Amino acid sequence: xxxxxxxxxxxxxxxxxxxxxxxxxxxxxxxxxxxxxxxxxxxxxxxxxxxxxxxxxxxxxxxxxxxxxxxxxxxxxxxxxxxxxxxxxxxxxxxxxxxxxxxxxxxxxxxxxxxxxxxxxxxxxxxxxxxxxxxxxxxxxxxxxxxxxxxxxxxxxxxxxxxxxxxxxxxxxxxxxxxxxxxxxxxxxxxxxxxxxxxxxxxxxxxxxxxxxxxxxxxxxxxxxxxxxxxxxxxxxxxxxxxxxxxxxxxxxxxxxxxxxxxxxxxxxxxxxxxxxxxxxxxxxxxxxxxxxxxxxxxxxxx
Amino acid sequence: xxxxxxxxxxxxxxxxxxxxxxxxxxxxxxxxxxxxxxxxxxxxxxxxxxxxxxxxxxxxxxxxxxxxxxxxxxxxxxxxxxxxxxxxxxxxxxxxxxxxxxxxxxxxxxxxxxxxxxxxxxxxxxxxxxxxxxxxxxxxxxxxxxxxxxxxxxxxxxxxxxxxxxxxxxxxxxxxxxxxxxxxxxxxxxxxxxxxxxxxxxxxxxxxxxxxxxxxxxxxxxxxxxxxxxxxxxxxxxxxxxxxxxxxxxxxxxxxxxxxxxxxxxxxxxxxxxxxxxxxxxxxxxxxxxxxxxxxxxxxxxx
Numbered sequence: 001x002x003x004x005x006x007x008x009x010x011x012x013x014x015x016x017x018x019x020x021x022x023x024x025x026x027x028x029x030x031x032x033x034x035x036x037x038x039x040x041x042x043x044x045x046x047x048x049x050x051x052x053x054x055x056x057x058x059x060x061x062x063x064x065x066x067x068x069x070x071x072x073x074x075x076x077x078x079x080x081x082x083x084x085x086x087x088x089x090x091x092x093x094x095x096x097x098x099x100x101x102x103x104x105x106x107x108x109x110x111x112x113x114x115x116x117x118x119x120x121x122x123x124x125x126x127x128x129x130x131x132x133x134x135x136x137x138x139x140x141x142x143x144x145x146x147x148x149x150x151x152x153x154x155x156x157x158x159x160x161x162x163x164x165x166x167x168x169x170x171x172x173x174x175x176x177x178x179x180x181x182x183x184x185x186x187x188x189x190x191x192x193x194x195x196x197x198x199x200x201x202x203x204x205x206x207x208x209x210x211x212x213x214x215x216x217x218x219x220x221x222x223x224x225x226x227x228x229x230x231x232x233x234x235x236x237x238x239x240x241x242x243x244x245x246x247x248x249x250x251x252x253x254x255x256x257x258x259x260x261x262x263x264x265x266x267x268x269x270x271x272x273x274x275x276x277x278x279x280x281x282x283x284x285x286x287x288x289x290x291x292x293x294x295x296x297x298x299x300x301x302x303x
Numbered sequence: 304x305x306x307x308x309x310x311x312x313x314x315x316x317x318x319x320x321x322x323x324x325x326x327x328x329x330x331x332x333x334x335x336x337x338x339x340x341x342x343x344x345x346x347x348x349x350x351x352x353x354x355x356x357x358x359x360x361x362x363x364x365x366x367x368x369x370x371x372x373x374x375x376x377x378x379x380x381x382x383x384x385x386x387x388x389x390x391x392x393x394x395x396x397x398x399x400x401x402x403x404x405x406x407x408x409x410x411x412x413x414x415x416x417x418x419x420x421x422x423x424x425x426x427x428x429x430x431x432x433x434x435x436x437x438x439x440x441x442x443x444x445x446x447x448x449x450x451x452x453x454x455x456x457x458x459x460x461x462x463x464x465x466x467x468x469x470x471x472x473x474x475x476x477x478x479x480x481x482x483x484x485x486x487x488x489x490x491x492x493x494x495x496x497x498x499x500x501x502x503x504x505x506x507x508x509x510x511x512x513x514x515x516x517x518x519x520x521x522x523x524x525x526x527x528x529x530x531x532x533x534x535x536x537x538x539x540x541x542x543x544x545x546x547x548x549x550x551x552x553x554x555x556x557x558x559x560x561x562x563x564x565x566x567x568x569x570x571x572x573x574x575x576x577x578x579x580x581x582x583x584x585x586x587x588x589x590x591x592x593x594x595x596x597x598x599x600x601x602x603x604x605x606x
Contacts, residue, residue, distance in 0.1 A: 002311065002312055003312065003503070003534065003535050003536045004307065004309075004311075004312035004534045004535075005499050005503070005534075005535070006307075006495060006496060006499060006531060006534070007496055007499075008305065008307075009305055009306065009307035191570075191571030191572070192309060192530070192568075192571060192572060193309060193310055193571065193572060193573065194571070196308055196309060196310075200306070200308070217601070218601065218605070219564070219567055219601060219602055219605070220526060220561065220564035220567070220568075220600070220601050220602060221526065221564075221567070221568060221571065223523060223524065223526065223527045224526045224527055224530050224568060227495070227527050227530065228309060231306060231307045231308075231309070232306050232307075232308070233306045254601065258523065261522070261523035261524070264522055264523070264524070265495075265523075265524060265527060267494075268494030268495060268496065268497070268524065269494070269495060269496060270496065297523070298520070298521065298522060298523050298557065299522055299523060302521070302522070
């Protein structure tokens with residue numbers, strides 16, 4: 001065991017993708033008016049966030065909070081240089097997405113067969129097959145494609161997810177020539193050594209393609225896992241302002257890593273993000289007012 | 304920038320000192336009956352915690368929650384192999400401690416002059432001088448001595464604390480031949496690179512002496528700072544079950560790193576602690592019942 005200083009293993013810059021407007025809002029019980037969603041997305045862009053996952057195109061009966069996806073996107077004053085993306089889980093979702101002004105679409109499949117069935121009604125293998133058609137349709141409409149793997153670090157229904165399963169999906173995705181990948185710890189089950197092990201292998205396959213790591217803070221390890229990933233070469237992270245979030249189809253699922261805590265961590269690691277922490281905090285505090293709950297992040301309440 | 308895998312830099316074992324019965328209880332508004340305190344301490348020892356900071360010997364008017372320190376210690380069924388310690392900030396406290404059956408005494412001085420005055424009524428330099436007499440008195444009574452530095456990473460009143468100031472205090476302490484040191488981020492202002500920088504220098508001075516790192520999770524970086532410290536060679540950590548805690552004399556101070564999250568982190572890093580996570584979680588859940596508040600830790604609520 002040799003003492004190790006972190007400084008030399010850190011990059012100069014990372015990209016923060018804000019997913020609160022999708023992963024956060026979808027988990028809230030209070031109906032959020034479209035104009036509040038639009039305002040939050042616009043405020044986050046003004047704070048310097050360069051990529052915002054703004055909506056998902058899923059069935060309104062399954063995720064009622066996202067039923068105004070089109071309305072949100074049409075109302076939005078887009079800011080130059082910012083990517084606004086959506087999430088789709090099936091072809092019906094892609095059809096909706098291509099009719100909007102969304103810039104990028106994440107097509108996402110769970111590495112857990114059981115979670116995939118609950119989330120989309122399709123088993124994993126069928127969902128991966130369908131992802132090829134989804135990617136084609138999105139690309140033909142001029143959208144960037146992000147190919148995502150959910151439950152990559154474990155599943156509350158299936159337990160451990162073999163790395164081979166995740167890497168097989170990554171290989172299938174790479175054949176679709178996406179603009180980015182996303183590896184998600186949907187259930188907040190990842191640990192730092194596991195993150196380093198899997199991410200090192202994913203990066204070996206993906207080369208220069210951006211790989212987003214989507215972490216949930218269910219067991220408090222979110223920022224440790226993020227730091228472990230940075231030191232393995234991952235430079236793209238999903239976070240949600242105030243730490244909103246949680247999958248509606250996973251019992252006990254907690255929020256994403258709070259954007260503010262990720263920004264503060266980067267600041268303390270000497271890593272640039274281009275995002276103004278105090279503006280994001282102000283956004284979280286105003287979200288708390290209409291969500292009528294204290295969000296789990298700590299930093300936005302210190303300002 | 305070179306990708307770095309953590310595994311090779313991790314120790315096989317770390318020591319967790321539970322400080323909830325002192326740092327946690329002192330910050331609670333609800334009066335906690337002595338028998339509840341005793342039960343919590345006994346339950347934590349049964350869970351495998353080998354060192355518990357059980358009480359502080361401070362003026363009952365300043366910290367009313369600790370006024371039954373002697374009663375707690377006399378009522379306690381001590382478990383063999385467990386160190387029960389107390390905290391004292393002045394000679395009056397040491398006098399009380401030596402009349403009890405406490406095993407070890409932490410004498411603690413703030414690296415911030417302003418915080419020291421608020422906490423003890425003494426400036427830092429006077430407090431360091433007095434620490435020599437405190438250490439002598441405790442040692443003569445057969446107590447182990449732990450010499451602590453508060454606000455070592457910054458102070459809400461003074462801002463940045465020069466490393467030189469902390470290292471000067473460590474040198475003064477080493478002349479007192481203590482059994483351990485404790486370096487505290489009392490205000491939760493530490494960042495991981497700062498932790499590695501300071502701890503590396505402290506360890507250079509302290510040699511084989513155990514050095515406890517006492518972290519607060521005010522800004523969410525508690526576990527990242529802990530991981531950074533482990534990789535600098537620190538193997539002793541203060542935590543509090545459920546994440547209770549906070550200094551009564553620091554506005555906005557948040558709890559310690561939750562014991563459960565520290566234990567879970569160690570589990571996921573492959574580091575042994577000898578402590579049963581589920582038993583500590585059960586203890587935190589029963590504390591929540593009589594504290595009548597949800598504690599900030601996440602893991603104890605998942606079980």
